Amino acid sequence: MHGEYKMPGGKLAVIDLEIRGDRLVDVRLSGDFFLEPDNALHMIDAALEGQPAALSPPAIAGVVAAAVPATTMMYGISPDAVAMAVHRAVHGEQDA
Amino acid sequence: MTRTSWRDHDWQLIHTDAQMPVQHMALDAVLTDEVGAGRRKPTLRIWEWAAPAVVIGRFQSLRNEVDAEAAQRHGIEVVRRISGGGAMFIEPGNTITYSIYAPLSLIDGLPFSEAYAYMDEWVLAALGELGIEAWYQPLNDITSAGGKIAGAAQVRRSGAVLHHVTMAYDIDAAKMVDVLRIGREKLSDKGTKSAAKRVDPLRSQTGLPRASVIEAMISTFRRLHGLHDDALRPQEVADAESLGLAKFSTPAWTADVP
Numbered sequence: 001m002h003g004e005y006k007m008p009g010g011k012l013a014v015i016d017l018e019i020r021g022d023r024l025v026d027v028r029l030s031g032d033f034f035l036e037p038d039n040a041l042h043m044i045d046a047a048l049e050g051q052p053a054a055l056s057p058p059a060i061a062g063v064v065a066a067a068v069p070a071t072t073m074m075y076g077i078s079p080d081a082v083a084m085a086v087h088r089a090v091h092g093e094q095d096a
Numbered sequence: 097m098t099r100t101s102w103r104d105h106d107w108q109l110i111h112t113d114a115q116m117p118v119q120h121m122a123l124d125a126v127l128t129d130e131v132g133a134g135r136r137k138p139t140l141r142i143w144e145w146a147a148p149a150v151v152i153g154r155f156q157s158l159r160n161e162v163d164a165e166a167a168q169r170h171g172i173e174v175v176r177r178i179s180g181g182g183a184m185f186i187e188p189g190n191t192i193t194y195s196i197y198a199p200l201s202l203i204d205g206l207p208f209s210e211a212y213a214y215m216d217e218w219v220l221a222a223l224g225e226l227g228i229e230a231w232y233q234p235l236n237d238i239t240s241a242g243g244k245i246a247g248a249a250q251v252r253r254s255g256a257v258l259h260h261v262t263m264a265y266d267i268d269a270a271k272m273v274d275v276l277r278i279g280r281e282k283l284s285d286k287g288t289k290s291a292a293k294r295v296d297p298l299r300s301q302t303g304l305p306r307a308s309v310i311e312a313m314i315s316t317f318r319r320l321h322g323l324h325d326d327a328l329r330p331q332e333v334a335d336a337e338s339l340g341l342a343k344f345s346t347p348a349w350t351a352d353v354p
Contacts, residue, residue, distance in 0.1 A: 010235065011180075014160060030157035030353045034180035034208070034236075036252060038154055041353065075180075075208045076235050 003089025007033075011076030015085040019053045024086070033077035040068040044082065053090050057083040100201040108326035109314065111142040114188065117149035117175045121344040122336035123328070124195055124258055125178055130332060131197040132256030138202075139326065140317060142310055143193040145186055148172045150275055151262075153181040153249065158351050166274045176350050177260075179249035181236060184262045185272040189306055192298065192313070195260040203257055209234050212248055215259040219246075222316035226302045226309065238263070245297045265306050267295040 003015045011033040018026045027048040035041055047067030051060070060083035087093070115123065120143055130136035150172055152161050161183045162174050184191070196215055203211040213232040220238070223230040223245070233239040238246040238261070246263035270293060272278070298309055317323050343349050 014157060016157070016160075028157065028353065030155055030160060032153050032180065032182035033155060034249070034251075035155060038178070038251075041155055073208075 001089045001092065003085045003087065003091075003093070005081050005084035005088060007077060007081035010078070010081060013077050013081045013085040015082070015089040017048075017086070017089050019090065022053050024048055024051045024053055024090070027086075029082060029085070031077065034073075034075035035077065036073040040072045043067045048086065057087045059083075060086050097201050097204045099204045100199065102202070102321040105138040105198070105202070105321075107317070107321050107323045108137045108139040109142075109317075109323050110139055110326055110328055111144075111310075111314070112327055114144040114146035116146050117151065117173050117186070118340040118345045119336055120145075120149075121151075121175050121177050122340040123332070124260065125339060125344075126332055126336045127195070127197045128178075128251070128256045128258040129254045131199065132254035136197070136329075136332075137326075138199060139195075139197045140314075140323065141195045141197070142314070143195070145188040145193075148187040149184075150174045151184040151186060152176050153183065154178055154251075155180050155353060156183060157353050159354055161277055163275055163277055170271060170275060172275055174350060175344060176352065177249070178253075179251040179258065179260065181247060181249035183276050183278075184247070185267060185276055186262070187268065187271075190265055190267045192263040192265050192306065192310055193260065194313075195258060198257050198259070200252060200255055200257055208250075211257075212236050212250060212259075215250070215257075216248060216261065218317050218320050219261070219313065221320065222313045225316060226304070226312055228297075228301045240297060240301065242297050242301055264295045264297055265309065266299040269293055269295050 001017055005013050012031045014030045016028045017024050027045050029041060029044050044064055044067050047063050051063060061079035064079035064082045127139060131138055150162055150167060167174055203214060206214060220230050228240050230238050230240045230245055236248045237244055246261050248261040250257055250259045302309055
């Protein structure tokens with residue numbers, strides 16, 4: 001399953017995932033955003049893995065924000081943008 | 097950290113032999129670290145390409161961005177760079193790419209958006225002298241009335257900032273959309289209408305050969321910031337070759353975001 005969200009004034013957040021037993025699995029975040037340090041990407045993937053598929057976007061954003069050190073720099077992407085991409089992947093909504 | 101200005105530094109120019117795509121990726125890592133460690137003075141490097149390539153951003157999905165079969169058919173190597181941002185389609189002579197390796201002090205305290213624009217003020221001046229009115233389009237694009245001209249990416253590591261930019265000189269749009277999985281909307285963002293055959297803002301708006309545009313850019317940088325001619329050191333080349341073998345040519349790196 002695939003979801004994309006273009007953050008207003010930012011870059012594209014893309015989520016590829018599967019749902020197994022109402023849980024998110026094989027979650028992969030990608031996009032043309034900027035993230036430092038770069039290993040924060042895999043921290044976000046790992047934190048989203050196994051989360052309930054029914055989680056609300058604000059709750060997903062909370063998971064993303066808590067997954068990375070406070071000093072992580074995000075440019076063109078935000079926890080909310082990732083959450084929107086997850087939401088769209090889960091619900092099969094088109095980027096709009 | 098005290099903020100430094102361009103003129104506080106003794107800028108070096110590297111504009112040497114064409115390099116293979118993997119070596120370009122590795123040189124960016126090595127030279128950023130060398131400047132961060134103080135072993136190399138702040139440097140402007142103009143890239144020349146020995147082979148065509150697709151360069152994807154650090155966080156882009158290889159599968160989502162590149163049609164691997166089309167890339168192979170066109171003999172185009174796919175490499176992943178150390179900075180974020182979007183995919184670039186490179187054929188020797190179709191783009192102008194440069195890297196600036198600077199101590200972090202040059203952009204100390206600047207918000208990201210200002211740091212991008214600050215690193216490319218000289219390029220906007222150079223474009224102006226070539227008759228192109230260009231401006232910074234946040235987050236990381238240089239654009240003109242005729243459409244997008246360039247995309248920039250920054251990465252901060254080991255006390256230095258790498259700021260690199262690829263400018264569209266004369267791109268074969270049909271081949272680009274064959275290899276990159278790029279939407280119509282994005283293509284139009286890259287400075288062309290979907291029916292256009294070429295994305296050529298620098299060629300069409302300057303009427304100059306690529307080498308002359310580069311010469312003009314170097315001359316503007318030299319006048320504004322000072323610039324001494326330099327070359328890659330044998331150790332830097334060797335370090336980049338090792339890093340290319342160990343990292344940038346490996347599927348583990350290129351498919352790190354599959």
